[in-house]
Amino acid sequence: MDKRKALLLGSYTHPKFHPLQGVDKQITHVLNDMFTVQCTENLKMLHESNLYPYELCIAYSDLWDEKVSPRQTAGLLSYVSGGGGLLVLHNGISLANRYELAQLIGARFDGHPPMRSLSFKPAETQHDIIEGIEPFELEEEPYQFEFDPFAERTVLLQYEADGELYPAGWCHTYGIGRVVFLMPGHHEPTFLQPQLRIIIAQAAKWAARVPG
Secondary structure (H helix, E strand, C coil), X not given: CCCEEEEEECCCCCCCCCCCCCHHHHHHXXXXXXXXXXXXXXXXXXXXXXHCCCCEEEECCCCCCCXXXXXXXXXXXXXXXXXXXXXXXHHHHHHHHCHHHHHHHCEEECCCCCCEEEEEEECCCCCHHHCCCCCEEEXXXXXXXXXXXXXXXXXXXXXXXXXXEEEEEEEEEECCEEEEEECCCCCHXXXXXXXXXXXXXXXXXXXXXXXX
């Protein structure tokens, strides 16, 4: 079987908090059975003509102090609405500094308390992305979100903090494309968690419509 192509966007040179080094290796390994993963920090890859050859775009961009350009924004919107898959991991939600991309992802980042040990559990057991997943513990930043009121989403994963449950992963369709956001992903050790590796693989498969 020919592997599909995935593009992983992150920050190598000047990451504010989340370098792509190490994380690129883990994601490439997790997806190796289904995808050839190209890793880059070149945001011009978001131009529609550059995204066209990929079945999946994975966002791990650390763009807290900057926004992608209008052309890059339009490219990603066109790509997903036309049928592309988008998997946003942890700090990749910084793309939502642009309101158009907040609508695409379904939320924007709204701060987080200090990093701590969190309990994660499936919220929607019937979905392909979360199938077979057991609850797990992880040292992670408890991201909180401001949700787009117009986006229809299926919450897949939750974490518990101070006795309350918060969304830690969701998916939805956008045009004829598919979008998944997963909150865990602060640094390379996060990606060694066996349950999370399964979720990432199943999310990539769902977003890119890989059969079987």
